[in-house]
Amino acid sequence: MTILVLLRGKCGLSSCSTRYLLAMASGDLMFIIIEIGLRQLRVYYYPQSFLILTPVCSVIRALREAAVDLSVWFTVMFTFDRFVAICSLKLKATYCTNKTAVTVLATTTILFCLKNVPVYFKFKHGKIIDKVPWGCSLKKDYFTDIRWRSFAVLSMALTPMIPIALILILNALIFRRILMVNRARSSFKGQKNGDKVSDPEIESRKTTVILLFSISTSFIIMWSSHVLQLLKVLKPLLDFRQYQTFKSVAQMLRNLSCCANTFIYVVTQPKFREELKRMLKYPFTTIASYID
Numbered sequence: 001m002t003i004l005v006l007l008r009g010k011c012g013l014s015s016c017s018t019r020y021l022l023a024m025a026s027g028d029l030m031f032i033i034i035e036i037g038l039r040q041l042r043v044y045y046y047p048q049s050f051l052i053l054t055p056v057c058s059v060i061r062a063l064r065e066a067a068v069d070l071s072v073w074f075t076v077m078f079t080f081d082r083f084v085a086i087c088s089l090k091l092k093a094t095y096c097t098n099k100t101a102v103t104v105l106a107t108t109t110i111l112f113c114l115k116n117v118p119v120y121f122k123f124k125h126g127k128i129i130d131k132v133p134w135g136c137s138l139k140k141d142y143f144t145d146i147r148w149r150s151f152a153v154l155s156m157a158l159t160p161m162i163p164i165a166l167i168l169i170l171n172a173l174i175f176r177r178i179l180m181v182n183r184a185r186s187s188f189k190g191q192k193n194g195d196k197v198s199d200p201e202i203e204s205r206k207t208t209v210i211l212l213f214s215i216s217t218s219f220i221i222m223w224s225s226h227v228l229q230l231l232k233v234l235k236p237l238l239d240f241r242q243y244q245t246f247k248s249v250a251q252m253l254r255n256l257s258c259c260a261n262t263f264i265y266v267v268t269q270p271k272f273r274e275e276l277k278r279m280l281k282y283p284f285t286t287i288a289s290y291i292d
Helices: 002-008 016-047 056-087 091-093 097-116 119-124 146-188 200-231 240-257 263-270 270-291
Strands: 127-129 132-133
Touching: 002 263, 002 270, 016 056, 016 097, 016 119, 016 263, 056 091, 056 097, 056 119, 056 132, 056 200, 097 119, 119 146, 146 200, 200 240, 200 263, 263 270
Parallel strands: none
Antiparallel strands: 127 132
């Protein structure tokens, strides 16, 4: 539904922003299908299905990692696009275009799909039944081979360490720029004396900025516990059971972060809510018109 609403292009957002939001919604949908549909439902309800075959299981794990990377980096790309649009008027004309957005998103998708190809090869079968490999367990050399350890460090740096740092820096620069522009425009329009004069330029940015800050804040909050888990900060402070509970909560929040953007659109965008209501009512209004 989110993808269909955004495709209509009637949410009051620029076409460039819509491209990035479409990519984020598509990435979230991909993650939900892979993580929930192909992994968790299989673990809890279909433990003996063909999805546990070693080649299939390895592909699902690689696709899952790619979906997480894309969900995170689409958020970074959207933040950078809004940073350019707000903080660099010279670069805005050439960068904030549909063509650039498509190129950036396609390049990001290809790079992170290629980056996660090695994930397929880090698993081995758990057992062999009738010459058919079943199960996915990490190879022993994954914990000792310098190449696999380097890959693990690179993966941790790319998702989520670098994205969190970039989002914090870009949002701080955007916020600083907005404060400077608002003060300058208020001074120019004589609002220092408390006059309430509406400014279309400021109002036009308000929707996108609220959406950007909402997505960025949600991303950082939900990934923070996962970062603590990756760095094992709390492991010396908790016993085994408590630490396992913390890991499960961190995993849950990370998964929610990869599929929370749709709810953020609904909460922060009045026009998006209107379009969503219109689409939900459309089948009933169509049937009613035929009956009349």
